[in-house]
Amino acid sequence: MSEYILEMKQISKNFSGVKALSDVNFKVEKGEIHCLIGENGAGKSTLMKVLSGVYPYGSYEGDILYEGNVQQFNKISDSVKTGIVIIYQELALFPDLTVYENIFAGNEVKNGGIVDWNKTIAEAKKMLNKVKLDVNPDTLIKDLGVGKRQLVEIAKALSKDVKLLILDEPTAALNEDDSENLLELLRELKNQGITCIMISHKLKEVISIADKATVLRDGQTICTLDAAKGEINESNIIKNMVGRAIEDIYPKREKQAFGGKILELYNWSAYDPQLGRQVVKNVDLHVKKGEIVGIAGLMGSGRTELALSIFGNAKSYKVEGDLVIAGISKMLKHPSDAINAGIAYVTEDRKGDGLFLYQDIKSNISAANLKGISSNGLINDNEEIKIADHYKKSLTIKASSLEQLVGNLSGGNQQKVSLGKWLFVGPKLLILDEPTRGIDVGAKFEIYTVMNELIKQGMSIIMISSELGEVLGMSDRVYVMAQGEIKGELSIEEANQENIMQLATQ
Amino acid sequence: MSLFKEAKTLISENIRDYGMYIALFVIILTFSFMTDGLFMSSRNISNLLDSAGYIAVLAVGMTLVIVIRHIDLSVGYVAGFLGAIAAILLTQAGVSIYITIPIILILGIVVGLLNGFLVAQIGIPSFVATLAGWLVFRGALLQVTEKTGTIIIQDDRFNAIGNGYIPSILQFNGLHLLSLLVGLVGILFYIYGEISTRRNKIKYDFEVVSKGIFILKLVFVSAIIAYLTWILAGYNGFSWTVMIILLVVIVYHFLTTKTVLGRHVFAVGSNPEAAHLSGINVKKITYMVFGSMGMLAALSGILFTARLQSATTTAGTLFELDAVAAAYVGGVSAAGGVGKVTGAIIGAIVMASLSNGMNLLGVGISYQYIIRGGVLALAVIFDVMTRKKR
Numbered sequence: 001m002s003e004y005i006l007e008m009k010q011i012s013k014n015f016s017g018v019k020a021l022s023d024v025n026f027k028v029e030k031g032e033i034h035c036l037i038g039e040n041g042a043g044k045s046t047l048m049k050v051l052s053g054v055y056p057y058g059s060y061e062g063d064i065l066y067e068g069n070v071q072q073f074n075k076i077s078d079s080v081k082t083g084i085v086i087i088y089q090e091l092a093l094f095p096d097l098t099v100y101e102n103i104f105a106g107n108e109v110k111n112g113g114i115v116d117w118n119k120t121i122a123e124a125k126k127m128l129n130k131v132k133l134d135v136n137p138d139t140l141i142k143d144l145g146v147g148k149r150q151l152v153e154i155a156k157a158l159s160k161d162v163k164l165l166i167l168d169e170p171t172a173a174l175n176e177d178d179s180e181n182l183l184e185l186l187r188e189l190k191n192q193g194i195t196c197i198m199i200s201h202k203l204k205e206v207i208s209i210a211d212k213a214t215v216l217r218d219g220q221t222i223c224t225l226d227a228a229k230g231e232i233n234e235s236n237i238i239k240n241m242v243g244r245a246i247e248d249i250y251p252k253r254e255k256q257a258f259g260g261k262i263l264e265l266y267n268w269s270a271y272d273p274q275l276g277r278q279v280v281k282n283v284d285l286h287v288k289k290g291e292i293v294g295i296a297g298l299m300g301s302g303r304t305e306l307a308l309s310i311f312g313n314a315k316s317y318k319v320e321g322d323l324v325i326a327g328i329s330k331m332l333k334h335p336s337d338a339i340n341a342g343i344a345y346v347t348e349d350r351k352g353d354g355l356f357l358y359q360d361i362k363s364n365i366s367a368a369n370l371k372g373i374s375s376n377g378l379i380n381d382n383e384e385i386k387i388a389d390h391y392k393k394s395l396t397i398k399a400s401s402l403e404q405l406v407g408n409l410s411g412g413n414q415q416k417v418s419l420g421k422w423l424f425v426g427p428k429l430l431i432l433d434e435p436t437r438g439i440d441v442g443a444k445f446e447i448y449t450v451m452n453e454l455i456k457q458g459m460s461i462i463m464i465s466s467e468l469g470e471v472l473g474m475s476d477r478v479y480v481m482a483q484g485e486i487k488g489e490l491s492i493e494e495a496n497q498e499n500i501m502q503l504a505t506q
Numbered sequence: 507m508s509l510f511k512e513a514k515t516l517i518s519e520n521i522r523d524y525g526m527y528i529a530l531f532v533i534i535l536t537f538s539f540m541t542d543g544l545f546m547s548s549r550n551i552s553n554l555l556d557s558a559g560y561i562a563v564l565a566v567g568m569t570l571v572i573v574i575r576h577i578d579l580s581v582g583y584v585a586g587f588l589g590a591i592a593a594i595l596l597t598q599a600g601v602s603i604y605i606t607i608p609i610i611l612i613l614g615i616v617v618g619l620l621n622g623f624l625v626a627q628i629g630i631p632s633f634v635a636t637l638a639g640w641l642v643f644r645g646a647l648l649q650v651t652e653k654t655g656t657i658i659i660q661d662d663r664f665n666a667i668g669n670g671y672i673p674s675i676l677q678f679n680g681l682h683l684l685s686l687l688v689g690l691v692g693i694l695f696y697i698y699g700e701i702s703t704r705r706n707k708i709k710y711d712f713e714v715v716s717k718g719i720f721i722l723k724l725v726f727v728s729a730i731i732a733y734l735t736w737i738l739a740g741y742n743g744f745s746w747t748v749m750i751i752l753l754v755v756i757v758y759h760f761l762t763t764k765t766v767l768g769r770h771v772f773a774v775g776s777n778p779e780a781a782h783l784s785g786i787n788v789k790k791i792t793y794m795v796f797g798s799m800g801m802l803a804a805l806s807g808i809l810f811t812a813r814l815q816s817a818t819t820t821a822g823t824l825f826e827l828d829a830v831a832a833a834y835v836g837g838v839s840a841a842g843g844v845g846k847v848t849g850a851i852i853g854a855i856v857m858a859s860l861s862n863g864m865n866l867l868g869v870g871i872s873y874q875y876i877i878r879g880g881v882l883a884l885a886v887i888f889d890v891m892t893r894k895k896r
Contacts, residue, residue: 311783312785314782314783334785334787335782335783335784335785336785336786336787338785339785340785345783347780347783352779353777353779353780353782353783354780354783355777355780356773356776356777356780356781356843357776357777358776358839358841358843358844359772359773359776359843363769363772363773366769367769367773367780367781367784367786368784368785370766370769370770371766374765374766377765377766377767378764378765378766379764379765379766379768379769382706382707382709382710382712385710385712386710421784
């Protein structure tokens with residue numbers, strides 16, 4: 001098997017003078033699963049956009065050979081016609097339409113210009129079978145979890161007779177179970193002869209699934225690793241990604257003694273009137289001063305809901321139970337109450353409900369603590385610049401200036417702005433919800449280092465994470481959640497992947 | 507870096523902010539040229555500003571409403587209705603003007619808060635909630651003016667709000683002295699403010715523009731204020747309407763740019779969920795913005811009624827859409843979180859200048875609408891194209 005389905009030769013692409021890709025070579029053999037890895041901004045997405053015709057022929061240099069022929073795609077539909085389908089990280093589904101409408105959106109089963117709905121549904125069922133998704137095609141997308149939506153996307157790709165399937169971080173939003181299902185499906189598709197390019201930040205996945213892995217760094221091809229030769233392993237990948245060897249993904253910290261209990265929850269429950277069900281059930285939990293408490297669990301296990309219910313009941317649940325902060329029982333009715341009580345919450349969805357994307361860095365950093373830069377309701381602009389500059393430096397936020405719009409920053413830098421905003425509040429307890437989702441290894445390491453620094457200063461951290469490695473690497477103690485309940489509490493010494501997963505899937 | 511080069515980069519970096527001023531400048535220049543200077547005559551400018559007043563104050567409020575991603579369609583007839591109530595109080599009830607005006611403004615706030623209640627508390631889309639208000643107040647206006655028809659107001663002090671000028675104290679070479687003083691105070695205040703801001707920045711060790719550019723800017727803006735003052739002083743001086751617009755601009759500009767409250771408004775507009783999670787009371791901000799809109803609608807009603815010296819059955823018709831147009835021309839963004847009070851005023855003046863200039867040229871009303879529509883579309887296109895930069 002040495003026939004190349006795709007050869008990208010000497011691809012270069014400039015954005016207003018800045019080289020995003022320079023002389024990239026990328027070859028994919030027919031029927032293999034080829035992972036594309038690299039730090040954020042390394043050029044992975046740009047390369048895939050060149051391939052799929054988002055950047056039309058002529059706007060880049062170099063040649064695309066697909067099935068032996070030079071291709072000149074002018075728009076996405078050109079590449080789709082030849083069997084190249086790309087699935088983006090932010091899924092392109094219509095939440096208020098049904099599964100079958102989504103699968104054939106833009107590719108309707110027509111009969112003389114009129115949609116044949118019966119045939120559509122029949123075809124949709126076939127596609128759903130292929131991806132092993134057992135849902136009624138009549139279901140609305142918004143009623144499906146993220147994992148199932150991902151499968152619908154793949155079903156949609158299959159309906160277009162895909163030969164080369166490109167997935168951009170398909171598991172970024174998935175829990176470990178759904179991720180494993182997806183990978184299994186990709187292996188299945190491979191057996192059916194579909195070639196697959198997968199962009200991923202999760203090295204474990206890459207190791208488990210990739211036949212080949214190409215590493216990009218700063219817009220250049222660094223190397224292509226071959227699983228058959230045993231080249232795909234963690235240290236090898238990281239070394240090539242960052243250009244330096246990281247001995248350990250998680251920075252070491254010295255064991256320190258914990259202080260008194262900063263947060264205690266007793267019999268804590270939350271009922272979501274919109275969903276009409278209990279999202280948090282009888283939770284007992286505590287966090288000590290100077291401690292990192294990990295909360296593990298699958299997506300939808302109630303972790304974020306727990307955090308929001310603690311953080312001033314931000315989603316207006318019906319809350320019951322006792323919440324004790326530093327020994328004093330409190331009623332927090334609004335996020336502002338929580339902030340005043342010394343709690344900060346860094347959201348999992350930084351673009352959705354974390355940042356003001358069309359505002360600049362300094363306004364974002366000061367947003368949750370305008371008191372800190374004002375007197376008598378009047379803002380001191382200079383104080384604001386000073387504070388923002390402090391966090392820009394201490395968190396190494398890479399930006400052209402403090403006036404840069406946050407929406408134009410990379411994911412890692414956005415996360416740092418989000419973190420800076422909450423550090424400026426001066427919290428005693430910092431709740432981090434998926435602190436490193438969708439950001440590259442280098443930025444991850446920096447965020448972990450900051451976390452260690454913070455607890456050294458006496459802050460406490462609750463870290464919600466879907467990445468088991470992160471939970472095990474960073475926490476002092478771990479709670480595992482499932483179905484809104486705490487299913488177990490593990491000290492870091494006794495916790496391992498197996499017992500966490502076992503508790504999480506109870 | 508040479509002075510010229512620095513000025514060039516400053517303008518290209520802030521094109522979004524300066525675009526409107528440049529557009530206004532081009533419009534003024536064009537009309538002055540085409541009317542042989544008639545457009546820039548003292549009398550015409552004075553007239554233009556007075557006729558823009560009641561839309562300008564609405565545009566300021568509307569800008570904030572659009573910033574928080576809502577709209578208020580009721581303001582036109584609220585202005586008409588409250589103007590009629592003012593007329594009734596002054597004529598039929600014989601209430602003093604000094605009591606009438608506060609009553610009308612408070613009624614405006616109450617109406618605004620009611621809109622705020624429907625939007626923030628009940629969760630009705632603002633378009634629908636205020637469309638209902640549009641119907642209700644249109645009916646209310648007809649109801650109160652039905653029996654009497656047009657209500658003529660004889661109170662000179664009230665009518666002066668829309669037609670009168672500030673007293674002159676002394677005529678100085680045929681110029682209006684108090685107006686010159688107001689202009690002078692304005693210039694001094696501006697220069698003092700800019701210099702103290704600059705000093706402060708230097709104290710903090712922050713980057714500032716070069717001294718040359720700084721002085722150039724001071725001279726340029728001062729000259730514009732001086733020129734405007736001189737033009738107005740050459741006729742009857744500053745009108746009360748202009749003074750009221752200035753007051754509204756200064757207060758709202760200060761509130762939006764210098765205070766925590768202003769920041770909260772823009773945070774809510776930029777991302778309501780993030781604002782909520784940042785501890786900002788989104789409902790409270792929504793109430794306040796609609797309340798302020800109601801108050802400015804009442805003010806607009808007072809200005810319009812005073813200008814006509816009477817309340818009519820159709821007062822306020824289409825004010826809301828003129829205000830929305832002025833706000834968009836003034837650079838408010840449809841996606842929320844971006845907009846300026848000064849922009850709203852400039853937007854209102856741009857639209858008024860277009861009408862005024864085209865009237866002077868004798869352009870037919872049909873073409874006037876088409877051209878104003880084109881300008882509105884261009885303004886929004888400009889907004890969309892420059893929004894992503896920086």
